[in-house]
Amino acid sequence: MITAGVDVGAKNVKVLILKDGVPAGRGFRTIGLDTRKAIEESFNEAVSRSAMKTADISRTVATGAGRKEVKFADGELTEVGASAKGAHRLFGSARTVIDVGAEEGRAIKVGADGKVLDFAVNEKCAAGAGAFTEAMARALEVKVEDLGPLSLKSQKAVPMNAQCAVFAESEVVSLIHAKTPKEDIARAVHDAISDRIISMVRRVGVEKDIAVVGGLARNVGFIESIKRSLAAEVLVPEDPDYAAALGAALHAVETGG
Amino acid sequence: MIANYGYMDGSGEFFVRIDTGKCDGCADCVAACPAGVLQVAEDENDPLSEQPVAKVNEDHRRKLKYSCGPCKPVAGRPPLPCVAACKPGAIEHSW
Amino acid sequence: MAEEFWRWTEYRKTMDGVDWKSAEALTVGVDVGSVSSQAVIMADGKLYAYSSMRTGSDSPQSAQKAMDWALEGTGLTMDKIRYTVGTGYGRVNVPFSNRAITEIACHARGAHYLYGPTVRTVLDMGGQDCKAIRCDEKGKVLSFLMNDKCAAGTGRGMEVFADLLQVPIAEIGERSLDVDEEPRPVSSTCVVFAKSEATGLLREGWPKNKVIAAYCSAMAKRVVTLLERTGVQKDFAITGGIAKNSGVVTRLAKELGIKPLDTGYDTQLAGAVGAALFAQSIVKKSMSKAGAG
Known part of the structure; x- marks a missing residue:
């Protein structure tokens, strides 16, 4: 199963793709003028870095203060839930x-x-x-x-x-x-x-x-x-800013049925 | 006098309210506070009175949210030691 | 507002019709604030002369300078002053004072003098703090709070905003009132976050005046919340630098439904006047003790 976690923070968007529970690629954008654009670009970056197509991703979960901006998300998770889940997976x-x-x-x-x-x-x-x-x-x-x-x-x-x-x-x-x-x-x-x-x-x-x-x-x-x-x-962890995105992607696996 | 020590910032209102009319200067609250937030001394805002009253120490006034944090655990909040120790009921917290 | 950069306008004055030579007791109040310092000389509890200057990096020196300037041209010398009280942020750094008294006590007492005995609520909006005080008919404090932890609601917060928008601070008030309709207030209280929010609004195409209005409105709302903690009772007086910002004052009056009192005096004098009045009370107390003994 391939899932994505999108963490729309106050300053940056972090995206992590998980393939069978293992990180396959990430994307990062600083939110400038346009939050949606930063989401789209970081998402596309993560997809291409994991050598996949958007269609391969079966479920996307959004988290972070700006999670409502991820219009293509299949679900969402609170920041607390995402950080805890991500941190628990890492440690x-x-x-x-x-x-x-x-x-x-x-x-x-x-x-x-x-x-x-x-x-x-x-x-x-x-x-x-x-x-x-x-x-x-x-x-x-x-x-x-x-x-x-x-x-x-x-x-x-x-x-x-x-x-x-x-x-x-x-x-x-x-x-x-x-x-x-x-x-x-x-x-x-x-x-x-x-x-x-x-x-x-x-x-x-x-x-x-x-x-x-x-x-x-x-x-x-x-x-x-x-x-x-x-x-x-x-x-x-090595990449502490991706912990919540990881949590969101794991949540996508769990809720994926 | 109702003395409101503390502050309001974006994250909330953090005031310790002392009713100096009720406070008898017994200093039970000073002994009860684990963070050394309180003291009994002359009332600096009523300079012509010589009656000592409880007040919040200067160095805690801008960080009460943090100074009082340990007495306010998220789960199962026990009574606040300063409030419980004050027999005349002169101390209140705003948060 | 005629003057530009009002924060730094320095002035002194000797009142007409008061003669220090016939006074029984001359007292002084010095208010060393974060931005400006005032020295006030009172003759038997009546305002005689005063000065207001910018506070320099050295508080004792600023206090001395303000004092010297208040004395200038009066023929009066320091040795004739019976008692001096220091107040304000730098109150412990007034080298020639006999005692330091808090701004809270001094502002209540000073506003009582400057605005008259009907004052029950005093809001002081200074350079680095905001104080709400409720007092009785004698100018004694009944309830107070002082917010000096957070820059929101202070002159400093307004300066940061003026800097961001590159608008002289003296124009902020009037420009904020020059809008077609009142915008929604800036939602962030924190000055750091409000700055980002304002930047976003400018990018959305909001005119500067509208952004300024949104900030003044947020500031007024915040001050109302603070005032609610001590309670607001008529009459209501605003002192300190932001009393001169019509954008905040107009909105504040509207929110509260109470019009602040006017005074012929400079609102920044309240602290120093209160200090000089406490000095007067202390002198009187010692005189009556000496008389009784």
């Missing part, structure tokens, strides 16, 4: 799943069977999501993908008082003016966001193993801060 031992995307953060408690037992969501405030690190990278004048490696060079924790991304940007600028090393500021940024995420995780209860997925899991600085704060190791 069967995971009991706590942390998923942080561009605009939302989620903490999910999953059972041994991968079922969602509880979850907490942080939404509608940039302070608790990837948008925060993007804003801080801009203020620091570094590329967002360089922010993580930069923070690993830090030897010193500096406090950041502002919670709001807008106020934190001004604080970063003042820190730069005060000649605070950029790597220390980068670490402060990751510590700040990881503190907020961890507090949310504690509301569902921290149980090992802990898996971290979503776009922000690509950021090594964020992962370091999470590990430090939890005083525990965490599991991070």
